[in-house]
Amino acid sequence: MKIAVDAMGGDFAPQVVVEGVEQARDLYPELEFDLYGLADQVTPLIKDQTRIKVINTTEMIEMGEEPVRAIRKKKDSSIVRAATAVREGQADAFFSAGNTGAILAAGLLIVGRVKGIDRPGLTSILPIANPDHPGQRFVYLDSGANAESKEKNVLQFAQLGRFYSERVLGVENPRVALLNNGAESDKGDTFHKNVHAQLAADPDVNFVGNVEGGDLLLGKADVIVSDGWTANVALKATEGTAKLMIKLIKAGVKKGGLRALLGAWLLKPMLVDIKNLMNASTYGGAVLLGLKAPVVKTHGSADPDAIRNTIGQIKQMLDSKVIDETVEYFSPTPEKVDNLTEND
């Protein structure tokens, strides 16, 4: 299994990327890595070149660049070259901590969609905040690949999400829910009412109904789907509030003098647990599901551990053959083609 790595992506690239890749290489003997980037910067950072090859590229896509234009213009950038390697079968998956828009564009335009999928969905693996079941996670999409989604996109997200939950996370018959503005089945605008009805009618989906924005982390479902607009805003509100609470606690301790300092020291193990629980990077990166190969990004400020975890997640995706299942499910069978012809 070979992973094409954008060595130049991320706030602390290439140093942190190389460190994370070396950790993952030591952990997974079956993995090989092609690191795309400025060779004279990348190569000296590698401590042990076992199963790691550097492929020189001359361009870089910066964090602020307009994604589609950058992908089209910078043919020799690390992102374009790594994605192209995956398309041409020289690697099995693509990993980057760089410009999110450029990664999404490279996934869509270079790696390519699974036939039958209209829009891939950016998929986050998020914690279920139940301290009694540490490490439980759920699948959340589309967290931001599409600012505008159609009903059929969300229905496809449900299939993509349940395959991931089942194959990669090992959840049996995953419960799928729809993010909506109320728990009752008649809630929502026209769009979400229609999606709800179609999910409820789908025999392939174990649909458990609506969840509200405040319920995301409560473990009510194994997969939560939404149009890309709503999911993006709700995820940012959730992450932002968790960070804000931690910031308020820190500020409060600082202002509270010796008493607060002592209290914080006593509570530290517990507060660290909560911080880790709420820290999404413990659980890997965000996957652009619906593509022909794993395309996975982690955030720009990821540390080597987060990069190692994300590579572990890519390995799980490859081992589980979740993409083969997706291709199979969406590929037109003679029966499906007949149906299409009838409807057209």
Added chain:
Amino acid sequence: MKIAVDAMGGDFAPQVVVEGVEQARDLYPELEFDLYGLADQVTPLIKDQTRIKVINTTEMIEMGEEPVRAIRKKKDSSIVRAATAVREGQADAFFSAGNTGAILAAGLLIVGRVKGIDRPGLTSILPIANPDHPGQRFVYLDSGANAESKEKNVLQFAQLGRFYSERVLGVENPRVALLNNGAESDKGDTFHKNVHAQLAADPDVNFVGNVEGGDLLLGKADVIVSDGWTANVALKATEGTAKLMIKLIKAGVKKGGLRALLGAWLLKPMLVDIKNLMNASTYGGAVLLGLKAPVVKTHGSADPDAIRNTIGQIKQMLDSKVIDETVEYFSPTPEKVDNLTEND
């Protein structure tokens, strides 16, 4: 100033409503209250009937009822009677802690819209989480009156929000922002891009651009507007996460033994400060802005303090004449009528 109170609304009505009203009556000598509800239940709870009159009603709208149907059928319910009193000028404002949908429907269908306003917006007054400026708040709408909003609705929300911020909260030249999926001005789906452009072009609005879902409580604006769908989901995600963090801390203290208990005791003043800061009911209820009179709801589990605070907020609205300003702004002047004719 007379307030028509739904004495039967809320999880602990009428007991808690009567207590809150008596607190507010003691605090504000200029306020009178008409309490609509089952007189044989309400009257015995009142300790001192000064400036409080009970008006008997025979029906009740329950929490689960379909709002519009309930409003149309239950003519002698406390909600319908109290709203009708406002429409007929027997009271200046309507307050309830009952069925949100029924309150919104009664506001819209009975109290009625200001001429020129297409859809009223449910407006929450939320905390700015800056411990250095305790008590700072911002205006957030539409947090849930409309599952589907048009562009012109959001533009009207911006006007309604800035009047409230200026008049009721005393903010000079309030900064207005749009909830969007990115901070840059080119972000968003078509709808939000269009709203952004129109807000930026409006000379009446001090528009400061987009804020993201994670920025709601950070004080980047005095008024944050959004379509009702997005604002509802983002608010629930924010509130839900804040509650979840407090729950996780409590669970962690419980599991952490004596050490954690001692730590929690030492940190208690700080944790209580954070809890209070994040507790929206400290700041009053949610106002349905765009109506001819203040229609204000608080949540069903409100305690007497929250009800007293909400009545204080209604008094501020009446004192500030914010609704007169709204009527004035949206009423057709000869000039505006000319413009309309030209465009039509």
